[in-house]
Amino acid sequence: MFIEQFKHIYFRLPIPARLILTILFVMFLFGWIIHLVEPKQFPTFFDGIWWAIVTGSTVGYGDYVPLSTAGRIIGILLILSGGGVITFYIAMFSAFTVKHEQDLSEGRVEYHGKNHIIFVGWNERTKQLIDLTLQHNKKTDIILIDQSLSRISYQHIPIHFIHGDATDDSILEKANITEASRVVITADISKDEKKTDHYTILTSVAVRGNNKDVPIIVEILSTNQIENALRAGANTIIRPNDFMSSLLYHELFKTKSKPFETILQLLASNQFHHFVLPENLENMPFISVLNEVKKNNYLLIGIIRGDNWKLNPPADFILEKKDILVTIESW
Template sequence: MTAKFFKHLYFRLPNIIKLLISVVFIMTLFGIIIHFVEPRQFPTIFDGVWWAFVTAATVGYGDYVPLTSSGRIVAISLILTGGGIIAFYISSISSETIKKEHDLQHGKLRFKGNNHLVFIGWNERTRQLIKTVTDIFPEVQIVLIDRTERRIYYQEFPVHFIHGDATEDSILDMANIHQASRVLITADDSKNERQADNWTILSVLAVRGNNKDIPIVAEVLSKVQVENALRAGATTIISSNDFMSILFFHELSHKKTAAPFEDIIQILNQKQFSHTKCPKELVDLTFLEASSILLKQGHLLLGIIREKECKIHPPTGFVLKEGDILLSLLDW
């Protein structure tokens, strides 16, 4: 039973570990043999093992040398067997390192960290956000999930890339979604608005199914899908089309004497419109009290949606209720 257990355990080990065990076993065997063949030249087994490693690795210090014919026959056998296995072991380490780097670039490796950010979707918005996060918070680990990109170089974008569909549990498990701190889902630029929003909502459902407590920030293109995204489990909704509409309106309506719209771009590039369910801690607080709390968190509260009625900048004494949706500008 014990022999079968160790045999089973051995075959479950990684190949590189099994190869290392084989190297140590063969070198130790030859060290024992040479010790008994030439006990004067190799007074201890450790001296024999040392000689075996030095000889097989072709280092050749010359501090221990077999003198008898029997000892030299042992040395020849060691060179023919042990030298090859050590060379194979070293080449295997190099091959394993290259394979790991290849798998990392192609999104095939599981992420083993925790308290990390998960970004779903690879586009210009994601690239800019990765740069901003890594510049401000270099210690934060980012996992990127995308099904369209085939390769991402870590040297260019310091993220752990996972290639696959974020609506699949196996892909989310590779991203260690259970121990992530926050998820951002961006709209798929390769699809039309309806398809992109449907995929976003499916991704929200998949993430929420794997982690019921994690905050989920989702980009939704169509206003009609905001409620569905919130029902699916999104914590915060980013309406990027709202931002673009206001920017276009500003450009179309500004007078020639007005400053060009690049000034507003610099401000709004750092913010996005957000739809968020009213947190429990803000229920029964006034609009003014909630605004002060959210401002400290980087949210500029603009108004609320209650029973499908939008109230922009209500009176300061207006009391928030459970089920309200908060409209705010969110700092990126």
Template structure:
């Protein structure tokens, strides 16, 4: 009964561990055997084990050599059995390493970490986002889910790639969505705006169904689907079309200034933040609060009051309890 349990346990181990266990067991057996046969030349069991590993791995230092006929015959058996087993073990480890690297590149390996960020969709926006993660040394692992790519090099992008549909529970579990902190869903550029928004909403539903607490940021292209994205469970909705239209409109009146470059530079180097107002700033004018934040290298640009965003308010506006201050700070902070 016990033997059957050990046999089942052994054959359920990964092949690398099975081979390593077999090599060690074989070397221990031959080491003990040579110690029993030639106790004068191999005074301890460890000396015999050392000789077995050196001989079986075909290193052959020659510091211990069997002298008797029986000892030499044991050595021949060790070379035939142990040498082949060690060689097979090394070849299996090498092949397994190459296969694992290939599977990792092709998105077949599950992610085992936690508190990570999941990106859905491979496009210029996600590429730039990953680059910003690198430049600003964001302390989070990044997992990419995409069904259009065949492979992504981990060495080049420092991301864990999962190949498959982001609406599949199996694929989301491979990305360990249950322990993810953020999910960023971008619009599929290969689809029409209506189709891309429908796909985004399906992705939101699948993600929210697998993790009710994860913070979901999604890109929606059409206004009509904005409310549906919120109903589906998205925490933040980004309207990229509205943003670009506003930039183009601003550019009409700024012929000598590259307004888009200015805004892009600001977004790259500065971070928008919100913070519940501190008690010592209550009932003070906005100008006073702005001066206070400037001392800390932060640029106060507005506040959120009763769900309404107020940008660049009057300097004489007095703060109230539960106000959230909106400010810019350098990315490096």
């Protein structure tokens, strides 16, 4: 019964662990045998183990040497068996290390850390976000989930890559979604806007289903999908098209005024953010809400009510439930 239980546990262990146990067993066995066969040359059990390890690893210090024929036969058997096991272990360990590095680059390794940031989607903005994050938060681990990439070299980009579809619960589990500090879902502007937004919303649903508290920042391309993204669990909505359209319009009709160009450059260093009006700010005037969000380094420039945009409304304009705040965050 004991042997069957041991076999059941032993063969369920990873190969490196099994090899280490096998090496320890062989070294202890030969150390015990040589101690019994030549007690004068190997006065203690530990001396026998020391000789077995040194001999089996082919180091051969020569401080303990069997003198009898039986002892030398034991030494031959140890070299043939123990030496082969140790050599096989070293080869397996090297292969395991190379395999782990390859799996890490190809996104097959699970992440087990905590308080990390998960980025979904690989594009130019994601690269810039990762660079900024690593620049300002060097101790923060970054996890990238993407299904279009085949591999990412950790040496070139120090992030943990997971290959797969972020709408799949198993992929999110690989990224340890339950322990993440926040999730950023970027949009692929090279694809159809509607399909891209649908994927973003579906990913938000999957993330929220696995972690009900994690802040989710999403990039939405179509205005009519903002409310759906909020329903899906997104906390902050970013609309890059609005900002770029505004810049292009002003560039189209700009004057040669240097101050105006300076303002555009200042705006370009920020990002538009959209998020639903918090309950504690409902039915409050615009000026009061502006002061409140400013405490979190957000500049309130307007709201979205239904399909209507209201930029820079009067100070006494009352904000209502489900209004979406349009803000700019400064670094």
